[in-house]
Amino acid sequence: MEWKEIFPQERQPSMDEIAEYIGGDAKKLWQSLMEYMDTAYKSKPKMSYSACSGKPGWNIKFKKSGQSFGTLYPEENSFSVFIVISYKLDPLMEAVLPSLSAETAELYRQADDYMKLGKWIMFRIKDGSGVEDYKKIISVKMPPKFK
Numbered sequence: 003m004e005w006k007e008i009f010p011q012e013r014q015p016s017m018d019e020i021a022e023y024i025g026g027d028a029k030k031l032w033q034s035l036m037e038y039m040d041t042a043y044k045s046k047p048k049m050s051y052s053a054c055s056g057k058p059g060w061n062i063k064f065k066k067s068g069q070s071f072g073t074l075y076p077e078e079n080s081f082s083v084f085i086v087i088s089y090k091l092d093p094l095m096e097a098v099l100p101s102l103s104a105e106t107a108e109l110y111r112q113a114d115d116y117m118k119l120g121k122w123i124m125f126r127i128k129d130g131s132g133v134e135d136y137k138k139i140i141s142v143k144m145p146p147k148f149k
Contacts, residue, residue, distance in 0.1 A: 042146030
């Protein structure tokens, strides 16, 4: 059964239900990312429902000081992230590209324009390298603040 069918608009899932739906090794990646966002950015997940035809259903957004860290979409055995990177951050992103996985770096290079605001990418996180790529990308938007 699909995510949007299990959790229709009138049934918001809990964070535990999201982790259970993701399942497998990706569940641990999801949980560690949630902890990282809290520790590194003091950013709490905000759940919202989207009727967007591309990825309908409940999703998670993180924001801090007006800065968006993207939208996370639960999937079975993985999750995807949609993120917009401002054109003014392009020099910083270019410096980070060599440290990203080849797949994510290429996605950025080929990224389309998002309403003249910047480049947008969407990629699936199914292993540790995907989580690390996401952390590096959001650190360009705002460096993490650890205690």
